[in-house]
Amino acid sequence: MPASNRPFFRMGLFLGILSFGLLLVGCYPTHFQSTFDAAGYVAEKQLTLFYYIFWAMAFVFVAFFVALLYTVLRFRRRQGHDEIPRQVHGHTPLEIAWTVPPFLLLAVVAVPAISVLFELDTPPADAMEVNVIGHQWWWEFEYPEQPGILTAIVTANELHIPVGKPVKFTMTSTDVIHSFWVPKLAGKQDIIPTRKIVMWFQADRASPEGGFYGQCAEFCGLSHANMRLRVIAEAPDQFEQWVKGQQTPSKPAVELAGLAAEGANLFANVSFEGGQRCVFCHTVQGQAIQGKVGPNLTHVGSRGLIAAGILDNTSEDLGTWLQNPPGVKPGAKMPNLLLTDDQIEKLVAYLQSLR
Amino acid sequence: MAATTGALGGFLARPMGYTGVWGWVTTVDAKRIGVLYLVTSLTFFLWGGVQALTIRTQLAQSGLTVVSPGLYNQLFTMHALTMIFLAIMPMSSAFFNFVIPLQIGARDVAFPRLNALSYWIYLFGGLLLSAGYLTGGAADTGWFAYAPITEKTFSPNKGMDFYVLGLLVLGISSMAAAFNFIVTILNMRAPGMTLMRMPVFCWMTLVTSFLLVTAFPVITVALIQLLFDRYLGAGFFISSRGGDPLLWQHLFWVFGHPEVYILILPAMGVVSEILPTFSRKPLFGYSVVVFSGIVIGFMGWSVWSHHMFTVGLGAVANAVFTVSTMLIAVPTGVKVFNWMATMWGGNISLKTPMLFAIGFIALFVIGGLSGVSHAVSPSDFQQQDTYYIVAHLHYVLFGGSIFGLFAGIYYWFPKMRGRLLGEGLGKVHFWLMFTGMNMTFGPQHWLGLDGMPRRIYTYPSNMGWDFWNLVSTLGAFMIGVSLLVFLYNVWRSFSHGEHAGADPWDARTLEWTMPSPPPLYNFARIPTVHGRDPFWDQKYATDRSGRTHRLPAGAQEHDGHVEDVQNIHIPDPSYFPIFVALGLALAALGIAFHLAISVVGVAIFLIAIYGWAFEPTVEPRAHH
Ligand SMILES: [Cu+2]
Ligand SMILES: [Cu+2]
Numbered sequence: 001m002p003a004s005n006r007p008f009f010r011m012g013l014f015l016g017i018l019s020f021g022l023l024l025v026g027c028y029p030t031h032f033q034s035t036f037d038a039a040g041y042v043a044e045k046q047l048t049l050f051y052y053i054f055w056a057m058a059f060v061f062v063a064f065f066v067a068l069l070y071t072v073l074r075f076r077r078r079q080g081h082d083e084i085p086r087q088v089h090g091h092t093p094l095e096i097a098w099t100v101p102p103f104l105l106l107a108v109v110a111v112p113a114i115s116v117l118f119e120l121d122t123p124p125a126d127a128m129e130v131n132v133i134g135h136q137w138w139w140e141f142e143y144p145e146q147p148g149i150l151t152a153i154v155t156a157n158e159l160h161i162p163v164g165k166p167v168k169f170t171m172t173s174t175d176v177i178h179s180f181w182v183p184k185l186a187g188k189q190d191i192i193p194t195r196k197i198v199m200w201f202q203a204d205r206a207s208p209e210g211g212f213y214g215q216c217a218e219f220c221g222l223s224h225a226n227m228r229l230r231v232i233a234e235a236p237d238q239f240e241q242w243v244k245g246q247q248t249p250s251k252p253a254v255e256l257a258g259l260a261a262e263g264a265n266l267f268a269n270v271s272f273e274g275g276q277r278c279v280f281c282h283t284v285q286g287q288a289i290q291g292k293v294g295p296n297l298t299h300v301g302s303r304g305l306i307a308a309g310i311l312d313n314t315s316e317d318l319g320t321w322l323q324n325p326p327g328v329k330p331g332a333k334m335p336n337l338l339l340t341d342d343q344i345e346k347l348v349a350y351l352q353s354l355r
Numbered sequence: 356m357a358a359t360t361g362a363l364g365g366f367l368a369r370p371m372g373y374t375g376v377w378g379w380v381t382t383v384d385a386k387r388i389g390v391l392y393l394v395t396s397l398t399f400f401l402w403g404g405v406q407a408l409t410i411r412t413q414l415a416q417s418g419l420t421v422v423s424p425g426l427y428n429q430l431f432t433m434h435a436l437t438m439i440f441l442a443i444m445p446m447s448s449a450f451f452n453f454v455i456p457l458q459i460g461a462r463d464v465a466f467p468r469l470n471a472l473s474y475w476i477y478l479f480g481g482l483l484l485s486a487g488y489l490t491g492g493a494a495d496t497g498w499f500a501y502a503p504i505t506e507k508t509f510s511p512n513k514g515m516d517f518y519v520l521g522l523l524v525l526g527i528s529s530m531a532a533a534f535n536f537i538v539t540i541l542n543m544r545a546p547g548m549t550l551m552r553m554p555v556f557c558w559m560t561l562v563t564s565f566l567l568v569t570a571f572p573v574i575t576v577a578l579i580q581l582l583f584d585r586y587l588g589a590g591f592f593i594s595s596r597g598g599d600p601l602l603w604q605h606l607f608w609v610f611g612h613p614e615v616y617i618l619i620l621p622a623m624g625v626v627s628e629i630l631p632t633f634s635r636k637p638l639f640g641y642s643v644v645v646f647s648g649i650v651i652g653f654m655g656w657s658v659w660s661h662h663m664f665t666v667g668l669g670a671v672a673n674a675v676f677t678v679s680t681m682l683i684a685v686p687t688g689v690k691v692f693n694w695m696a697t698m699w700g701g702n703i704s705l706k707t708p709m710l711f712a713i714g715f716i717a718l719f720v721i722g723g724l725s726g727v728s729h730a731v732s733p734s735d736f737q738q739q740d741t742y743y744i745v746a747h748l749h750y751v752l753f754g755g756s757i758f759g760l761f762a763g764i765y766y767w768f769p770k771m772r773g774r775l776l777g778e779g780l781g782k783v784h785f786w787l788m789f790t791g792m793n794m795t796f797g798p799q800h801w802l803g804l805d806g807m808p809r810r811i812y813t814y815p816s817n818m819g820w821d822f823w824n825l826v827s828t829l830g831a832f833m834i835g836v837s838l839l840v841f842l843y844n845v846w847r848s849f850s851h852g853e854h855a856g857a858d859p860w861d862a863r864t865l866e867w868t869m870p871s872p873p874p875l876y877n878f879a880r881i882p883t884v885h886g887r888d889p890f891w892d893q894k895y896a897t898d899r900s901g902r903t904h905r906l907p908a909g910a911q912e913h914d915g916h917v918e919d920v921q922n923i924h925i926p927d928p929s930y931f932p933i934f935v936a937l938g939l940a941l942a943a944l945g946i947a948f949h950l951a952i953s954v955v956g957v958a959i960f961l962i963a964i965y966g967w968a969f970e971p972t973v974e975p976r977a978h979h
Pocket of ligand 2: 659
């Protein structure tokens with residue numbers, strides 16, 4: 001290559017690398033769990049720190065590989081060159097000297113690391129409170145009574161939060177260890193049975209259609225892969241709307257008619273396979289028996305997804321679920337109740353009335 | 356007493372044959388035990404690889420159903436256990452056994468029968484650990500098996516029992532071997548071989564052995580507690596009973612992090628032998644390399660909670676472990692600098708062992724650098740338990756340990772077999788494995804940062820993870836192909852390889868002074884050592900001007916005298932190690948199945964121990 005072309009070549013290389021990088025970065029918004037698309041304060045801080053380390057390490061990486069390649073290529077044995085190199089055993093000043101760069105590099109990384117660590121550790125005082133309870137393999141969210149939420153709300157797998165307000169989570173588990181993770185909002189936090197572990201995050205922009213995606217990050221058994229969740233971050237007034245909706249009791253069973261009424265009866269009064277009744281495991285506000293094994297279904301009709309995010313909340317998917325829960329979600333703690341198509345149709349009608 | 360000995364004479368007589376299957380079963384010769392370790396660990400390595408390829412096939416695209424979720428969970432758990440405890444650790448042991456006595460100028464290890472026992476316990480323990488596959492499901496809670504999912508309530512099947520019992524039994528093997536090598540290295544060095552003249556591989560073996568004898572008791576305690584929980588309802592790890600699931604995590608990682616160094620230090624030792632040999636230069640900064648190895652060993656104890664950044668230990672604990680973890684980068688960095696300086700100014704021969712050694716440095720450094728990003732706890736909150744960590748650990752353990760150990764295989768195979776492994780095939784193996792490795796694990800960094808958690812048997816198609824998972828799977832199969840090339844190479848070279856002679860690499864340490872393969876008694880004449888590279892110093896001399904030249908063969912000095920080979924006493928083979936091991940394994944197996952099996956096991960164990968204690972050191976021979 002003529003010398004005059006060199007700068008152009010270098011520029012081209014630089015632009016090539018840059019555009020490849022942008023390509024990688026540019027496609028993230030469609031990636032539902034990308035940590036590169038931070039949508040909240042905590043995730044942003046963590047991402048900035050990651051970039052910082054990344055560039056520091058990228059620098060070391062390049063320097064190291066250039067040195068390694070250069071050493072190997074320059075000193076490789078060439079045909080017929082069989083001489084014995086000088087037998088150098090070491091060089092004390094040099095050996096002492098090169099403990100310094102790693103130290104410096106670490107100091108450069110350690111300072112921002114520790115400061116971010118402490119900064120993010122304590123939730124802001126004005127945070128909204130939500131309790132998270134991990135179950136094999138679904139999430140329970142409890143909004144205790146607090147300013148703005150006058151009666152407690154219990155829901156599952158879909159977390160609604162207002163944009164721009166920090167949310168403090170107090171988390172525990174009823175069975176094994178899980179880990180609560182919504183990559184675009186914050187790094188993960190493990191959930192340990194009987195302990196109460198606190199974390200917080202804040203959404204700085206509204207979530208797209210379907211919410212921010214999250215999923216359990218600590219192996220928790222057969223359906224660990226199927227323990228997903230969504231965070232719907234919405235404008236404060238929309239959030240208030242949602243709170244109101246959750247606090248209004250759904251239509252009492254006596255006011256229902258047709259299929260839904262029959263479904264309500266099945267739900268409350270009929271024993272299926274193994275003597276199980278829906279109400280033994282599920283709570284619907286207003287029912288006499290309020291089970292706590294499965295998700296609270298008081299407003300199940302208002303949710304977008306069921307079974308911890310693996311099925312849509314459509315009559316078709318609800319039907320699939322009721323037909324054979326462990327068939328949809330291996331190991332699911334809701335047994336196959338051997339419902340008939342007729343019963344399923346009625347139950348689905350009832351569940352959809354619970355808005 | 357005489358009568359007893361008479362009556363038991365037949366029982367106690369030591370076998371004397373060195374040939375056939377029995378020759379191998381009863382051997383107490385460290386070199387043969389080394390070969391047994393190598394063959395067994397390679398077999399387990401291939402088995403671990405088959406499990407890995409099944410995992411990668413399942414993940415090649417979203418929503419595949421190659422294996423059931425239950426089997427998938429067993430596969431990723433057993434893949435890790437197989438690779439760590441049944442492949443990498445014993446492959447290191449293979450080199451300890453074969454190489455250490457030769458490098459320090461000894462005829463065998465300090466306790467030859469104990470050495471055989473370690474091997475047999477390893478073999479039976481490995482089978483026990485894997486036995487779950489045959490009894491309705493192997494362990495399926497991940498290799499670090501976080502309580503309380505390991506409790507009977509959540510894991511009722513026998514897989515977890517085999518996890519506990521298998522690891523307990525394997526622990527005995529590792530501890531016995533480690534004590535053996537500590538004593539061997541400290542007590543059996545040839546005259547003149549001071550500690551600071553030992554080859555670095557010996558040093559790393561010594562450090563590793565100390566880590567083993569100190570780390571294994573910790574996991575043993577945890578395993579016994581888990582055993583009590585599962586069988587007696589003790590509740591050590593059950594919070595509702597006053598126990599604590601985090602206790603398991605602390606105990607596990609207090610063992611688990613030193614374990615990481617148990618896996619990597621031997622490979623570092625191997626590389627520290629190969630780089631000087633193929634650069635024709637002494638190791639640069641020997642004492643610093645040794646010292647940093649020791650420092651890494653010590654510091655390995657102060658970082659365990661970096662595996663627990665997300666369990667909520669609080670900012671202070673996380674800060675402390677962030678800093679202590681980052682500090683380990685200093686001695687590690689120093690090692691890398693010294694390796695580079697060893698090559699600098701050398702006359703580097705790029706034979707297969709050297710390629711693997713250089714590959715080791717390159718890949719290990721990548722693993723180290725990504726390690727810094729999750730040493731920093733706030734950054735780790737996003738990376739913990741994702742494919743980013745999977746990528747990191749494979750750069751360190753596959754790119755590191757496995758590349759280092761394969762470097763060792765190419766390097767020492769000629770000493771074991773007397774023939775070289777094919778160089779051309781070796782290079783093909785290296786480049787396929789190197790490319791495959793980067794193709795498999797490189798994209799996993801991206802997948803992790805893109806939000807893909809580890810240990811999920813499936814993922815939805817809309818996550819954007821399909822493409823890189825496919826690339827990763829293809830890379831894994833490329834690694835598989837590279838191993839087929841390797842196996843073919845071994846198979847062909849075994850009887851058709853080029854004859855190696857004593858010193859095919861123009862090496863520097865004592866094992867190369869011996870014919871390949873070395874005789875049973877190793878050294879006819881125990882050498883006297885005058886420096887760090889004793890064999891090199893026999894072959895070469897450096898004059899005042901600093902120029903080094905080869906001494907003519909005749910001028911190479913020898914001291915000491917060649918003993919009459921007939922008079923070298925080495926212990927005869929023994930039946931008892933395999934029976935002691937068998938008894939032990941049966942005793943453990945019985946805990947999971949039926950106590951009657953344990954009773955039989957204990958009986959075999961006791962009888963074999965009795966025989967062990969009273970058999971003669973050597974059988975009187977006809978010619979005596
Ligand atoms: Cu999980
Ligand atoms: Cu560690």
